[in-house]
Amino acid sequence: MKLLLSPSSSLKSGPGAAMMTAKLLLRGRRSQHQHHRVVRRIPVLVSTSSSGSNTFSDNECDCGFCPSWGMRMIKPPLSFNRIQQQQQSRYSSSSSSSSTKSSSNDDSLYERKKLSSIEPPTVAKELVEYLNKSWTAFHATKNAEELLKKAGFVKLDEDKSWSSSSSNSNSNPPLKPNGKYYVVRNQSCIVAFCLGGEYVPGDGFHIIAAHTDSPCPKLKPVSKRKERAGCIGVGVQPYGGGLWHTWFDRDLSVAGRVLLKKNDGRVQSELVKIERPIVRIPSLAIHLDREINQSGFKPNLETNFAPILATAIKAELEGFNNNRENKNKDANNDNSSSSSGGETMHHPIILAILAEELKCEPEDIIDFELNVCDTQKSQIGGATNEFIFSGRLDNLCSSFCALKALIDASKDSSLKKHKGARAIALFDNEEVGSVSTSGGGGTVMIEAIKRATLSSNSSNSSNSSGGESDVIEQCLAKSFLVSADMAHAIHPNYTEKHEEQHQPLFHKGVVVKHNANQRYATTALTAYMFRECAKLSGIPTQEFVVKNDMGCGSTIGPIVSAQTGIRTVDVGVPQLSMHSVREMMGTEDVDICHKHFLAFYENIAKVDANVQMSS
Ligand SMILES: [Zn+2]
Numbered sequence: 001m002k003l004l005l006s007p008s009s010s011l012k013s014g015p016g017a018a019m020m021t022a023k024l025l026l027r028g029r030r031s032q033h034q035h036h037r038v039v040r041r042i043p044v045l046v047s048t049s050s051s052g053s054n055t056f057s058d059n060e061c062d063c064g065f066c067p068s069w070g071m072r073m074i075k076p077p078l079s080f081n082r083i084q085q086q087q088q089s090r091y092s093s094s095s096s097s098s099s100t101k102s103s104s105n106d107d108s109l110y111e112r113k114k115l116s117s118i119e120p121p122t123v124a125k126e127l128v129e130y131l132n133k134s135w136t137a138f139h140a141t142k143n144a145e146e147l148l149k150k151a152g153f154v155k156l157d158e159d160k161s162w163s164s165s166s167s168n169s170n171s172n173p174p175l176k177p178n179g180k181y182y183v184v185r186n187q188s189c190i191v192a193f194c195l196g197g198e199y200v201p202g203d204g205f206h207i208i209a210a211h212t213d214s215p216c217p218k219l220k221p222v223s224k225r226k227e228r229a230g231c232i233g234v235g236v237q238p239y240g241g242g243l244w245h246t247w248f249d250r251d252l253s254v255a256g257r258v259l260l261k262k263n264d265g266r267v268q269s270e271l272v273k274i275e276r277p278i279v280r281i282p283s284l285a286i287h288l289d290r291e292i293n294q295s296g297f298k299p300n301l302e303t304n305f306a307p308i309l310a311t312a313i314k315a316e317l318e319g320f321n322n323n324r325e326n327k328n329k330d331a332n333n334d335n336s337s338s339s340s341g342g343e344t345m346h347h348p349i350i351l352a353i354l355a356e357e358l359k360c361e362p363e364d365i366i367d368f369e370l371n372v373c374d375t376q377k378s379q380i381g382g383a384t385n386e387f388i389f390s391g392r393l394d395n396l397c398s399s400f401c402a403l404k405a406l407i408d409a410s411k412d413s414s415l416k417k418h419k420g421a422r423a424i425a426l427f428d429n430e431e432v433g434s435v436s437t438s439g440g441g442g443t444v445m446i447e448a449i450k451r452a453t454l455s456s457n458s459s460n461s462s463n464s465s466g467g468e469s470d471v472i473e474q475c476l477a478k479s480f481l482v483s484a485d486m487a488h489a490i491h492p493n494y495t496e497k498h499e500e501q502h503q504p505l506f507h508k509g510v511v512v513k514h515n516a517n518q519r520y521a522t523t524a525l526t527a528y529m530f531r532e533c534a535k536l537s538g539i540p541t542q543e544f545v546v547k548n549d550m551g552c553g554s555t556i557g558p559i560v561s562a563q564t565g566i567r568t569v570d571v572g573v574p575q576l577s578m579h580s581v582r583e584m585m586g587t588e589d590v591d592i593c594h595k596h597f598l599a600f601y602e603n604i605a606k607v608d609a610n611v612q613m614s615s
Contacts, residue, residue, distance in 0.1 A: 118385045123404065123594045124587035130400045131378040131390045135255040136371045137188040137212035137428045138271050140396055144190050144212075144403050144426060145182065151407040153180040153192055162451040175455045180410050183448050187257060187269065188212060188428035189438035191448045192403075194410040196418025201457035202471040203420040204478030205449055206604050207566070208405065208597055209440065209556055210398035210485065211430035214391065215240030215579050217247065217305065217372040219254065222345045225306060232315055232347055233306035234279060236372055240431030244305065245297045246580040247372070251277035252307055256370035258354055267366060272357050277375045279307035307372060310349055320348045374581050386506075386587050393575050393583040397590060398484035399426045401573075405597030414602060420478070421452070422601045430485070430556055440556030446564055449475065479566045480604055482530060482597070483521060483557030486585075487511035487544055487572030499547045504574040506586035509540035510596045513555075513570040520570035521557035525611065530569040530600065532607045537599040539592060542574070 134140035156162060156172045164174035177199045182192035217236035225233040255273040262268055299305055351362040378390030402424045409422050429439035436442055453475050490503040504511045512527045513520040531541045546552040561568035573593045575585040
């Protein structure tokens with residue numbers, strides 16, 4: 001079986017072409033892991049004949065999947081004939097290894113083994129790893145920072161000078177072309193960028209923006225609750241628009257940041273993540289509410305939603321008897337004397353757990369910001385290993401793809417010749433409207449752009465920009481922002497919820513989101529430019545608009561574009577169960593998104609140069 005498709009033919013619009021591209025992407029994928037395992041000095045298949053002769057070129061792998069792939073000029077995601085040969089060799093070798101392991105010639109058994117060993121894209125596995133480490137926006141930011149540091153990005157402190165002419169020895173390192181930098185704000189938001197080799201002040205920033213936060217219950221400022229029915233509960237408040245019923249009967253824990261008083265009097269903020277399930281929100285038995293399946297599950301978030309931490313009797317037996325003295329008092333009326341956390345605000349068991357994890361004393365804990373989190377690990381699933389089951393896919397999938405694409409693009413040789421900057425902005429607080437210091441409605445991104453531009457301007461006052469006073473405005477007018485947030489794949493059990501011409505599917509490309517009422521910032525021009533970047537690399541895209549009889553969600557896109565004037569497109573990877581404690585998406589979609597974002601960095605300047613707006 002041989003199927004060849006030229007990159008240009010895969011670019012034709014229409015569902016048939018998109019389906020073909022998706023199938024080819026999938027077929028190619030199967031061979032990936034085998035390729036990496038077997039080949040050390042990596043062969044590049046150059047023959048298109050069925051004999052599949054191999055030749056060795058450099059030590060570089062040209063398979064289209066290796067991590068180094070993104071370091072070079074972007075290419076069509078797959079060279080399809082080569083992929084097919086790889087696939088054939090994979091199947092022939094897995095067939096022989098299967099027969100050596102088992103003497104059975106049972107075809108159905110062989111098929112089952114083959115399915116279970118299908119390898120998802122490497123980038124999807126990396127995303128799962130990132131998700132498992134990133135239970136909160138704080139952790140997502142920290143983990144992003146670590147990956148950036150490893151890739152050579154340098155931290156810039158917001159409270160120090162960015163001016164290259166600063167005589168202050170305590171200032172940030174001077175910004176230079178080909179340099180890579182990042183800024184963190186509130187431990188929950190990160191802006192990173194790399195300057196092109198031919199960057200001059202006033203050049204545009206090509207930005208992919210996403211968000212690090214997800215809906216979850218958060219512990220209340222006074223989380224200690226009155227003992228009820230012999231149980232100790234934890235007071236929580238809902239953050240964002242979660243599908244709250246999905247949080248019932250899950251094995252939950254807490255994670256976030258804790259303020260600690262150190263011996264020398266300093267106050268330090270440390271991240272914490274309790275891996276074991278320490279809390280649970282039990283549902284009410286069907287026997288006590290027999291109408292629930294007909295009338296719907298409508299929990300009262302104040303009274304029915306408090307997680308149980310322990311029984312009072314066990315807590316007392318273990319020496320945590322603080323609750324006893326408050327037994328008949330409402331804890332909410334008992335916080336007047338507390339200004340520094342401690343046992344008047346939170347149950348001593350919570351403090352003890354945190355202290356154990358942070359290797360400190362409970363008295364050292366001043367306060368904390370803790371999310372309730374699901375302890376079930378994110379994982380690859382589905383009969384053919386084609387899904388990711390996880391919390392926080394919205395929007396850590398976009399965050400991770402943006403991060404990885406920037407890191408890859410920062411190593412790409414094309415950066416040396418690039419005029420402009422490549423950037424990401426991973427904001428906090430999108431789920432609650434983005435209006436915060438670390439949200440998309442805040443100043444963190446625009447300040448980074450301004451300071452980078454002005455810093456370079458002051459150091460390059462003799463160059464072509466000549467230290468012009470309106471370099472910021474020039475830069476913003478030349479910039480382009482991809483607002484990346486997850487999209488709704490059509491749900492096979494609720495197909496009527498999608499408009500019939502706009503039904504995003506798994507494995508068919510990043511979704512471009514449109515809304516006439518500006519809930520998304522997409523325009524015909526920005527949609528074209530984003531699509532065109534993908535098209536030049538043979539990557540499919542899809543379109544979405546909400547039905548007229550339904551409300552439309554929104555993103556950081558309209559907020560950031562209105563504040564900055566930067567041309568913006570709203571896009572997202574299709575997923576199901578959005579805002580559930582456990583969401584679902586396709587592994588191939590991670591790969592497609594990552595490649596599309598790389599193609600964006602690679603192609604956007606070229607695409608932009610060909611766009612003319614007549615006034
Ligand atoms: Zn989102």
